[in-house]
Amino acid sequence: MPINYYIFLSVALFCVGVAGVLTRRNAIIIFMCVELMLNSVNLLLVAFSKMQWHALGAGNPDAGMNAQLFVFFIMVVAAAEVSVGLAIIVMMYRNTHSIDVNFLNRLKH
């Protein structure tokens, strides 16, 4: 497939995530939209890693492998990030009995 299609697919998914972060007030849904943006970038990185067939043909057998390992490490960090973020949201709900992000603006005052 031409790389254009993957770029536009990733851009579309990323923008849907941005619109979700800006329009929703539920903290969990905002967090899910952040995960969606993260995954669109991962998809683009994997598509770029499969674009290296010139280098593969030129006798570099490792071309593009670093990108896939980079995506692997992004997934590792994202798993840790999700666990900490959900713990923060649960604590927030326990203290205020709400996960409305507009309610949690006490840092402003």
Place this chain on the structure above:
Amino acid sequence: MNAKQLNEMNITQVLFWFLSILAILGAILVVISKNPVSSVLWLIVVFVAISGHYILLNAQFLAIVNLIVYAGAIMVLFLFVVMLMNLNTDSEPQKNRWLKIAGVITGGSLLLVLVAALKKADLKTQIAETNLGDIGLIHNLGMTLFHDYVIPFEISSVLFLSAMVGVVVIGKKD
């Protein structure tokens, strides 16, 4: 699209368009569904579609890791938290309608700017090779991971340990 064009497209292109439409539709439904539980379920659909894209790009290791870690573990965690909070009662207060419209317009403007910037880019000759190539297979990735990336791999275990400690400290009751 008529049947003749469909015959000319091969199976890879059909799968690509199917998975792309599934991913974008699922993403839109994540944002617009009222019930948080159905949002989580649609996000699982998006992740399965992205895993299908990885398989199409012959990145099989990442496809399986994405399916296990994201669609399995992380989304179960999300579903667990949503159900723990008893949020499925449509109790979410609605945002101001103008703020919603402004958010959608902002996202659409970002899409417009990025597409307009990338449309003229000279990428027509760059092909991402689908369903061939062996850099995504688990043997090659494992060899590279445990030869060149041993130190980051071990450091990520320290990251997991600290995340675990942090979660326990945050979630502890006072």
